[in-house]
């Protein structure tokens with residue numbers, strides 16, 4: 001594995017770091033406690049990030065994206081820098097990477113000509129991807145024999161009619177385009193009877209439901225997406241009919257990488273917070289970092305951060321070539337990233353004592369944000385179960 005960053009990757013990293021310092025770190029964190037989801041959304045920051053090229057970083061060059069195209073590793077580097085400043089903001093933008101790449105992979109030339117120009121032009125154009133349902137969370141990621149989404153799509157003339165409810169969808173209340181999974185033939189097995197649709201915010205019958213009030217990642221809104229006889233054109237099917245689940249492999253891989261970048265940024269920030277605190281806080285007659293019991297906690301957390309970074313490079317290198325893509329490695333990365341981030345944030349929280357629990361201290365925020373990684377992406381256990389399945393039944397994916 002080549003651990004050197006290319007010139008372009010280094011440039012993305014530096015730009016992201018500068019942007020985070022200028023726009024994300026100064027965010028008033030009291031704003032994340034605004035009771036209304038809409039008030040929590042920092043549109044001025046989103047527009048600034050868009051103007052700086054972060055919202056369109058994975059758009060192909062022929063449609064106005066960067067040249068050379070952004071590498072997978074650069075996506076993770078940008079996510080790390082954003083997340084080190086605020087993981088919730090990073091969550092908003094990881095959809096600008098993984099969902100936009102999904103369009104590049106699956107859309108027809110006509111669909112691309114429809115999507116990209118408007119996406120590039122509109123600085124408030126966010127994306128979302130909707131699988132989870134109130135009654136089916138982990139189910140669709142580890143489907144049992146006769147499982148199907150409750151959300152269904154039926155073709156009526158020239159229109160698809162969607163009915164159902166998704167929940168916990170990042171950007172679900174704001175995204176201008178939502179990629180929605182729906183059952184298109186429940187008589188077939190799940191992986192052969194589910195399709196993916198591009199549903200514009202303006203589609204009749206589509207509405208945002210409740211914005212969930214959650215523990216961490218509060219700058220990223222998670223919301224219900226409700227479809228009541230929601231009508232979209234026949235040409236809004238993305239990828240082949242009934243192919244929605246089969247086509248997910250690239251998405252799952254990329255998701256695990258950007259997600260690892262976010263977890264890395266969160267853990268890195270936790271270690272920085274705790275180290276700075278332990279250098280300043282004096283107990284027992286000396287800075288607490290000099291007490292071995294405290295220093296060991298920091299040493300463990302810092303080691304986890306380095307292990308996450310190594311895994312990031314390894315996963316990105318494997319993904320750069322379809323021949324070396326390794327689904328098992330990506331599942332491991334999703335699990336390990338959450339495990340390590342939560343552990344590092346917990347250690348950092350402990351080091352900061354009662355001060356770390358006060359809402360104006362960063363330590364509690366790192367831990368709250370890190371805890372959200374456990375149920376995200378399909379739950380912590382499910383990723384380890386996927387690894388176990390692959391170990392037991394190679395090749396399992």
Ligand SMILES: Cc1cc2nc3c(=O)[nH]c(=O)nc-3n(C[C@H](O)[C@H](O)[C@H](O)COP(=O)(O)OP(=O)(O)OC[C@H]3O[C@@H](n4cnc5c(N)ncnc54)[C@H](O)[C@@H]3O)c2cc1C
Pocket residue numbers: 128129130131132136137138139141142167168169170171217222372375376377378379380381382
């Ligand atoms: C911050 C955040 C952002 C999210 N963003 C999105 C998004 O943009 N789009 C989207 O579609 N979803 C999103 N989700 C939803 C997320 O993917 C779901 O939380 C996830 O699918 C798990 O569903 P659940 O929470 O209903 O857990 P459940 O499925 O109810 O699982 C509960 C517990 O049971 C265990 N369990 C469940 N099934 C099994 C089984 N078969 N075998 C063993 N154990 C099992 C789980 O591991 C877990 O511990 C997001 C979640 C979070 C927290």
